[in-house]
Amino acid sequence: MSTNPFFYGRTVSGSAFIDREEEITEITSSLKRGQSVILFSPRRYGKTSLIKQVFADLESNGLLVFYLDLYRITSLERFAAYYSQTVLSSLRSGADKIFSLVKALLPSLKPKLTYTEPNLPSIELELTLEALRKQSTLPEMFDFLEKYCNKKKLRGCVVFDEFQEISGFDVDRRLEREMRSAIQHHTSVSYAFLGSKMHLMRELFRDKNRPFYNFGKHVELGTIDAKHWIPFIKAGLKNTGSSFTSEECRRIIVLTGGHPYYTQMICSELWEQAVHCGAADVGDLIDGALQAVFARENHAFIEIWDALSPAERRLLCALAEKEDTALFATEFLQQYRLGAASSVQRVVERLSKKGIIDRTGKGYRIIDPVFTHWIMREDQPEL
Ligand SMILES: Nc1ncnc2c1ncn2[C@@H]1O[C@H](COP(=O)(O)OP(=O)(O)OP(=O)(O)O)[C@@H](O)[C@H]1O
Ligand SMILES: [Mg+2]
CATH class of the missing domain: 1.10.10.10 (Winged helix-like DNA-binding domain superfamily/Winged helix DNA-binding domain)
Structure with missing residues (x-):
């Protein structure tokens, strides 16, 4: 028996990833030539999955790529520690060489070389609240990668996923201001800002009074068109014992509006039901899958509804x-x-x-x- 080919709730790749060619080409070529990108969509439209596809392309072209998910970052200190650790731990030189560079490029952050295990060196920076209060700290931290890439004649790309989360802790907008003023001069490193809270992303990037106004190319991700879903769904449901016509697959897309997460979720349910119910009526199977999705989401919907x-x-x-x-x-x-x-x-x-x-x-x-x-x-x- 084959396994369920539909996935939801995690990033998808390979044969579970469909469409998005235009967006991948557009974003990849922008980031390669140093043009930063702002990618936004409502939740679960596939931003993270898409950027991971872009990554693969950038890495195979020799770019250094760094990925940060800011979803659980709740303070400036944690942001700074997360950012610097992500960058430092991914550099491709030996620890001693990186340490000398860090000492030269980030002197005010008092770097220390420590060994958690004999052969496992790591660089620690002094990123206390006090250190972060100094005017030079954040720009120095952001400029490090640009200087590193210039020195090594490399290009870099940093992705900030769920970037809107900085609004939760950056109340005086200092990070926003200092980050923008540092990275706008970077020519060897490009940046991708991803976000799913539409109103916060619009405030950050489309409000004339905000530092990131007019920064980078805006790409708004939509749902996936039926013409891409139908062959994918048909192929995925082929071995279930029930046969689904294009029209029946289209009905699923009408229900989900082509929403990537829900389409995969409904199809995953449908696959399970088709396999376990044998040759049942296809219309009933689709209704049953929708009911299963309702049941799964009911609790979350009731919570939203009760608070209105x-x-x-x-x-x-x-x-x-x-x-x-x-x-x-x-x-x-x-x-x-x-x-x-x-x-x-x-x-x-x-x-x-x-x-x-x-x-x-x-x-x-x-x-x-x-x-x-x-x-x-x-x-x-x-x-
Ligand atoms: N290109 C795609 N092809 C098929 N399914 C997709 C695609 N992109 C996303 N999905 C479906 O949508 C789900 C959510 O994808 P992903 O986590 O990449 O979205 P996201 O926009 O980053 O979500 P969040 O806002 O929650 O971070 C995946 O688990 C998968 O079911
Ligand atoms: Mg995501």
Whole structure:
């Protein structure tokens, strides 16, 4: 029996990774020529998986690549320690050589060469709060890699995943300012900033008053088109004992809107059900897989729903039925008993900040397609 070919909840690569050729080419060529990139999308659209594909290409072209996931970083000291350790531990020279370089390039960080085991040297920097308060510390830390790459005639690339998390601890925006002013002069190192909290990413990179305004090329990742999903799903479900037509596969995409994580999740459920139920009706199998996904996500959705005000819930119900609509039109406000346009505006802002809705061409939409189905499910009480 073959194994389930659908994966969700971790980065995907190889045959589980589809599409994104254009984005990979665009991002890879930008980073190679020293152009920094800002890659953003809602959660679980595939940013990390995509950047890992880009990495493979950059590394095979001889670039030094460094990956940092800032999701759990909650203070400037931890950021500085994480950044410097990631950079120092990945350099390709011997420990003694790196140590001399670090001493020359980062003198105020008082580097120490320590051995955790006889043959395992590591360089420790003094990155206490006091040291970080000095004006020179952060620029020196960021400039180190540029100087190292210049000296070694190499190119480097640093990826900051979940970059918006710095907003949580960088309250005086010092890191934002000092990082921008240091790295804007770097010519041998390019940077990729990834983020999934759309409103925070927009504030960081699209607000004229913020240091990172106009920094780098913006790439907004969308969902994956049905034309890429259908052959992938069909091939993945081929050996389950049930046969799925293109139209049946398309129904899955209609349910998920091509959302990468949910499409893989539903298909994974479908694969399990098809294998265990034998030749059941394909329509029933798809319904069953959707119910299984609801059951899996129910707890998280209830938590989100419970924390919403009645006005927020009413707006979500309206958007679940009619996304991308002229939200503030009198007719729409009346049809869904949403109240005055000014109060709806405040509700929209709150839901955007919570990462539940996002702007579209004409209006707004609920970001999570399965949450949309969950809101519209038949047993939902009338509001
Ligand atoms: N190119 C792809 N082809 C197929 N499935 C994909 C692709 N990219 C992502 N996925 C699916 O989406 C899931 C989430 O991917 P990934 O972790 O890369 O997204 P992310 O945007 O970094 O998420 P987060 O915002 O949670 O960090 C994967 O586990 C996989 O199921
Ligand atoms: Mg990610």
